[in-house]
Amino acid sequence: MSRYSSRQAPSPPIITLYDTPGHTPQPWAPNIWRIRFILNYKRLRYRTIWVxxxxxxxxxxxxxxxxxxxxSDGRPVYTLPVIVxxxxxxxxxxxxxxxxxxxEYLEAAYPARPVFPEGARAVQTLFVHYIQEVFAKPLLPIMVPISHQQLQLRGARVSQQPAPAYLSGxxxxxxxxxxxxxxDFLAMILDKNAGDGDGTVAMGRDVSYADFALCSVLIWIERMAAHDGWARVRTWNNGRWHRLWDRCREYMDEF
Structure with missing residues (x-):
């Protein structure tokens, strides 16, 4: 037998996703979850490096x-996610x-199983901008201190800045x-899809990037504030948000 016969072929290169660890083994950061959803939905092989x-x-x-x-002064800001x-x-x-x-890159480089439905890229982009810049803003005074506290409990090294004030009472x-x-406002808007599909997802029938952006916020709440936050949110609007979480569940696991 050749002494080279037992050598394995080199593994094909895969995508690397840089993420930041939470207080459990499960990823939690909403902006990074948006990318995880795309990678999982498109069934792309990747590995995670925790930073x-x-x-x-x-x-x-x-x-x-x-x-x-x-x-504003031109200095660079480095945040995650980053992919290689x-x-x-x-x-x-x-x-x-x-x-x-x-x-945008993943959609262009790997067009199979698109997350932007044909002809809806502009609407999807606007929806995601709304989720990030308007919808999620009232969550920040609650979730940022909770996340900071949970990371400290895990022993993670977090920012040296003073801890954000924790709301109580x-x-x-x-x-x-x-x-x-x-x-409530978003549920009212999404209810307009009730005659097309089950009305759970933004495009009526099939999940898309808009749903992943919204579900990323739900995961943040569920992972960092399960008892005080997710216990509330999952029941709001007749369980709509739990149904959306359920629709996206199969794309929470790496392919």
């Missing part, structure tokens, strides 16, 4: 990742930052009421 918050900038610079954005894709050109892998840029209930108002 603690204080190490993000140094790690991203070390792999020559572009900044995700620029500050060597599958198309192993000698010169694609390195991308910024959730929206990555989503009437302030907390008032904040949740503001969140519910956003959920």
């Amino acid at each position: 603690e918050f204080p190490d993000v900038e140094a790690t991203m610079r070390s792999i020559s990742a572009p900044p995700s954005s620029l500050r 894709d060597p599958t198309r050109n192993p000698m010169k892998p694609e390195i991308l930052a910024n959730t929206n840029h990555i989503a 009437p302030q907390r209930e008032q904040a949740w009421q503001a969140v519910k108002e956003q959920f």
Whole structure:
């Protein structure tokens, strides 16, 4: 027998997703979940590299990742997610930052199983912008302190900035009421799809990037505030949000 016969063929290159760990083995960050959903939905093979918050900038610079954005003074901002894709050109892998840029790239590079329905890219982009910039805003005073606290409990190294103020009592209930108002408004809009499919998803019948953006927020609540947050949200609007979570469930596992 040849001494080379037992050698295995080299593994094909796969995409690398850079993520930040939470207080459980399950990923939690909503912007990164949007990319996980796309990778899983498109059945793309990938691996995860976990990077603690204080190490993000140094790690991203070390792999020559572009900044995700620029500050007003022109200084670069490095955040996750970042992907490295060597599958198309192993000698010169694609390195991308910024959730929206990555989503656009994955859709163009891997058009099978599209997440942007034909002719709906502009509407989808507007919907995702609304989720990020309007819908999720009332959640921040609740979820950011909770997330910070949970990461500290896990022993993760988080930002050296002072911990965000934790809401309690009437302030907390008032904040949740503001969140519910956003959920109620979105439910009213999505109910217009009731005559097309089951009305659970944004496009009426099939899941799309819009649903992944929304479900990423639901996962954030479910993973970081299961008892106080998800226990509320899953019952709102006659269980609509739990049904959406259920529709997206099969795309929460890596292919």
